[in-house]
Amino acid sequence: MPALKRALLLLLLCLYTSFAAGPFVWAAMLSLRTTTEIHRNHFALPSPAHWEKFSEAWFNSNYGIYFANSSQIVVSAVLILTIVGSMAAHCLARYRFRLNRLIYFVLFSTIIFPPQITIISLFQILVQYGLYNTKVGLTLVYVAIQLPLTIYILESFFARIPSDLFDAARMDGYSDWEIFWRVSFPIALPAVATTVILNFILLWNEFLYAVVLITDEANRTLPLGIQQFIGDSQEDVGMIATGLMIAIIPVVVVYAFFSEKLIQGMTAGAVK
Amino acid sequence: MAVVTLDRLTKIYDRAHAPAADAVSLEVRHGEFMVLLGPSGCGKTTTLRMIAGLESISSGALSIDGRVVSHVPAKDRDIAMVFQSYALYPHMSVAENLAFGLRRRSVPRAEIERRVKAVAETLGLAGLLDRKPHALSGGQRQRVALGRAIVRDPKVFLFDEPLSNLDAALRVSTRGEISKLHRRLGATMIYVTHDQVEAMTLGQRICIMNGGKVVQVGPPLEVYKRPANTFVAAFLGNPPMNLLPARATGEKGGLAVNLGEATVELPAARCPPLAPGTAVTLGIRPESIAEHPRNGGLFASIEAEIVQVEALGAETILAARVPGMERDLMARIGPESDAAVGARRSLSLDLSAVHLFDATGAAIAP
Numbered sequence: 001m002p003a004l005k006r007a008l009l010l011l012l013l014c015l016y017t018s019f020a021a022g023p024f025v026w027a028a029m030l031s032l033r034t035t036t037e038i039h040r041n042h043f044a045l046p047s048p049a050h051w052e053k054f055s056e057a058w059f060n061s062n063y064g065i066y067f068a069n070s071s072q073i074v075v076s077a078v079l080i081l082t083i084v085g086s087m088a089a090h091c092l093a094r095y096r097f098r099l100n101r102l103i104y105f106v107l108f109s110t111i112i113f114p115p116q117i118t119i120i121s122l123f124q125i126l127v128q129y130g131l132y133n134t135k136v137g138l139t140l141v142y143v144a145i146q147l148p149l150t151i152y153i154l155e156s157f158f159a160r161i162p163s164d165l166f167d168a169a170r171m172d173g174y175s176d177w178e179i180f181w182r183v184s185f186p187i188a189l190p191a192v193a194t195t196v197i198l199n200f201i202l203l204w205n206e207f208l209y210a211v212v213l214i215t216d217e218a219n220r221t222l223p224l225g226i227q228q229f230i231g232d233s234q235e236d237v238g239m240i241a242t243g244l245m246i247a248i249i250p251v252v253v254v255y256a257f258f259s260e261k262l263i264q265g266m267t268a269g270a271v272k
Numbered sequence: 273m274a275v276v277t278l279d280r281l282t283k284i285y286d287r288a289h290a291p292a293a294d295a296v297s298l299e300v301r302h303g304e305f306m307v308l309l310g311p312s313g314c315g316k317t318t319t320l321r322m323i324a325g326l327e328s329i330s331s332g333a334l335s336i337d338g339r340v341v342s343h344v345p346a347k348d349r350d351i352a353m354v355f356q357s358y359a360l361y362p363h364m365s366v367a368e369n370l371a372f373g374l375r376r377r378s379v380p381r382a383e384i385e386r387r388v389k390a391v392a393e394t395l396g397l398a399g400l401l402d403r404k405p406h407a408l409s410g411g412q413r414q415r416v417a418l419g420r421a422i423v424r425d426p427k428v429f430l431f432d433e434p435l436s437n438l439d440a441a442l443r444v445s446t447r448g449e450i451s452k453l454h455r456r457l458g459a460t461m462i463y464v465t466h467d468q469v470e471a472m473t474l475g476q477r478i479c480i481m482n483g484g485k486v487v488q489v490g491p492p493l494e495v496y497k498r499p500a501n502t503f504v505a506a507f508l509g510n511p512p513m514n515l516l517p518a519r520a521t522g523e524k525g526g527l528a529v530n531l532g533e534a535t536v537e538l539p540a541a542r543c544p545p546l547a548p549g550t551a552v553t554l555g556i557r558p559e560s561i562a563e564h565p566r567n568g569g570l571f572a573s574i575e576a577e578i579v580q581v582e583a584l585g586a587e588t589i590l591a592a593r594v595p596g597m598e599r600d601l602m603a604r605i606g607p608e609s610d611a612a613v614g615a616r617r618s619l620s621l622d623l624s625a626v627h628l629f630d631a632t633g634a635a636i637a638p
Contacts, residue, residue, distance in 0.1 A: 164355040164357045168353070170326065171347070172373035172420075173376040
């Protein structure tokens with residue numbers, strides 16, 4: 001009976017894995033085939049595998065530039081989000097001051113607005129401040145749109161850190177600034193890792209703000225670069241798949257690096 | 273060692289109607305083990321936190337060795353504190369937890385290592401230095417918390433209910449360790465608890481608090497034997513003192529106590545002069561009530577029905593209902609008792625051990 005149960009479980013896991021990983025494997029195969037080959041048979045194996053498509057995309061289709069832009073913008077935004085977000089969350093969770101909850105509510109309530117509502121005004125603001133079509137502008141917009149969610153996730157975690165720990169650190173002679181960096185932040189690392197992964201994936205794949213706020217070829221991010229292969233009448237499916245694979249690699253690396261902490265963050269019931 | 277003086281220390285929280293600590297005055301002597309005892313919300317932890325520098329002082333003054341430190345930050349008061357929740361840094365090893373306070377004070381690395389090692393050996397933590405707090409048992413965590421305070425060698429140690437998270441057996445052994453620690457270090461220690469057994473066994477003096485105020489300060493047995501008011505009388509002792517309404521009869525200056533339908537006469541020699549008709553409260557400890565009538569001395573007998581028997585092994589606690597009395601009378605008797613629920617007994621009250629309290633609840637001196 002246990003063997004049957006085990007087999008059933010394995011079967012379910014296999015089915016789910018193929019469901020989850022299937023599109024990824026298919027895209028990986030498409031990335032090694034030309035568009036002509038793909039049109040001939042959508043699901044054939046890459047034979048021969050066209051590895052040269054990666055260098056072609058990187059050097060001839062400006063993917064190198066898009067990749068560098070995406071890295072620069074997303075890494076900066078995630079870094080700012082992590083530092084500012086965790087400080088704000090620590091402050092809202094730890095200190096009692098007037099309007100604490102109101103500030104928290106106002107911050108958090110901004111996530112209810114869909115991007116289509118804010119994008120026109122954001123466009124105007126960036127134009128006014130000379131930040132339209134710049135990497136700095138897009139970075140700041142990314143920070144602004146992701147900050148409420150980051151604070152929300154981190155605040156609930158920081159609030160669970162017993163206040164005795166802060167008192168103990170104060171008795172040990174540490175200032176509030178030192179307590180944040182030496183006690184709060186390291187304890188909250190699982191939650192911080194969760195926000196790093198979420199923000200990284202969301203921003204790395206972000207398209208709407210980028211397509212509205214960036215028009216210069218030199219400042220384009222990867223999702224905009226991939227869009228170039230989609231024409232009015234036809235699409236270079238093979239190159240789109242190659243571009244997607246290039247775009248996916250950093251996400252996989254970040255996830256692999258932080259996943260252990262992510263799981264800790266998602267399953268943390270209490271700080272012990 | 274240090275003298276800690278609290279002069280009318282008061283704490284009023286924002287939007288609070290009453291002060292959490294109300295003009296608390298107390299002097300803790302050099303090397304003394306002082307216990308702040310009281311029920312939840314009586315202001316003992318608030319007082320301790322004001323001493324620690326973790327709460328601002330609304331009014332009054334706090335001084336350590338004659339130096340007023342009311343507005344000195346916690347880190348500059350040379351005080352260490354052991355918290356109820358242990359408050360160990362979960363991301364640091366035991367050694368790092370012990371060294372954390374020393375590192376901030378720029379103690380040389382070699383000296384930190386020496387002190388951490390010495391404290392770890394004293395507390396039996398030598399083999400656990402590389403472990404994180406989550407890999408320790410409750411007792412081990414408690415010892416790390418103690419070690420973190422000891423390693424700093426502070427003037428004053430503060431303990432905020434440090435044993436309340438331990439199981440009963442561990443609590444007894446850790447209590448012994450804290451007592452030994454105090455004898456060895458000879459440091460001034462202030463210990464907050466709501467557990468009277470901890471207070472009675474650890475404290476050289478205990479300070480009983482209620483409603484933010486100090487009610488009585490004194491050596492444990494002194495406070496137990498001579499409670500300053502009905503609150504202390506009812507708070508100390510398990511079961512607590514029986515408090516019975518009584519009225520002075522005026523006959524020969526004695527006191528008549530109405531125990532339900534019965535009346536017990538207290539001789540004038542055992543009573544302070546009271547105006548006839550004065551309403552008082554008579555207190556008698558459960559251990560001053562015997563199961564069987566006794567002859568001689570100052571004993572009074574009273575008929576009662578046993579309504580509850582708690583045989584604890586070393587002793588038996590009886591709850592007895594006296595006809596016409598609102599509350600049951602609690603008696604602590606020997607383990608050999610054969611009392612059963614429903615049985616009738618003639619209980620014997622030791623009148624030489626009674627306490628009298630006036631209408632405000634304050635003790636009346638005999």
